Amino acid sequence: MTKKSDKVLNLLKMEFLSLQENVGLARVAVASFAAQDDLTLNELEEIKVAVSEAVSNSIIHGYDNSEKGIIKVTIIRYEDRMEIEVTDEGKGIEDVDQAVQPAFSTDPERMGLGFVFMGSFMDTLIVNSKPGSGTQVIMGKRIVNNLKN
Ligand SMILES: Nc1ncnc2c1ncn2[C@@H]1O[C@H](COP(=O)(O)OP(=O)(O)OP(=O)(O)O)[C@@H](O)[C@H]1O
Ligand SMILES: [Mg+2]
Known part of the structure; x- marks a missing residue:
């Protein structure tokens, strides 16, 4: 097994209110970040769907579609993967x-089918959750290419 590299090359953190219109915002932001890598359009599309x-x-x-809560999205580019x-x-x-x-x-x-898409479009999927205290979903994608330029 190859050792995972924990060297952070780039990172983006977002925090927004749980409004439907912010789904598009998160998609676009993550896609723009991911586009710094030489990914195929198909891979970018899959990352957008997972997010x-x-x-x-x-x-x-x-x-529950009504309570306005905070959602945090963090995307981290490590040497060998994106999380x-x-x-x-x-x-x-x-x-x-x-x-x-x-x-x-x-x-x-x-x-x-949401988790099925997340699991099939990304290489790893971890779901941590506890009733009453929230949910954390961590999705990883291996990246073999180097960053553009
Ligand atoms: N962030 C979350 N907080 C609380 N419950 C969640 C959360 N994410 C998923 N779940 C629970 O897990 C179930 C499965 O999620 P999944 O995304 O696979 O399907 P879905 O959202 O019900 O349907 P679809 O994604 O196809 O519209 C949900 O029905 C819900 O009960
Ligand atoms: Mg769903």
């Missing part, structure tokens, strides 16, 4: 193992 899904979950589930962390201080998840299962949703109107 949208995580932020949407915080708004819809974490803060995107989405954190809310919302209601949290009762059973994380169950929540990440394909087609599991606590809302009968939804598909239950």
